[in-house]
Amino acid sequence: MESQINALGKLRGIEFSERSEETVGGAPARRFTYGYAINDFGYRAVVYVAKHEEKFYVITGISQRENYSTLEPRFHEIAKSVRFE
Known part of the structure; x- marks a missing residue:
């Protein structure tokens, strides 16, 4: 998982702003946010x-920057x- 995040970070113009450990449907997860133009x-x-x-x-949730703060909670x-069966 970390290698994919690092690879994304090598793309020109990608700026990471947050990273955290989370759970999704009871499973371990990583959450990260980034911006680009x-x-x-x-x-x-x-x-x-x-x-x-x-x-x-x-x-993944993605939007134009000016709409992100409105859509982020959603x-x-x-x-x-998400639930795993």
Whole structure:
């Protein structure tokens, strides 16, 4: 998991702002947020990477920077609603 995060960080223009340990559906997970720009449009994303029964699951919420603070609570709510059976 850490190697994927490090690889993403090597891309030009990616700026990480947060990293934390979390749980998703009772499974261990990492959460990180980052920002980037494409053609003068800024974006922010939150990514949850969870590991359950030897499989990895990626949940991503992304929006333009100016809308992120409004949408961020919903992104977290969606990630926390995941259940593994």
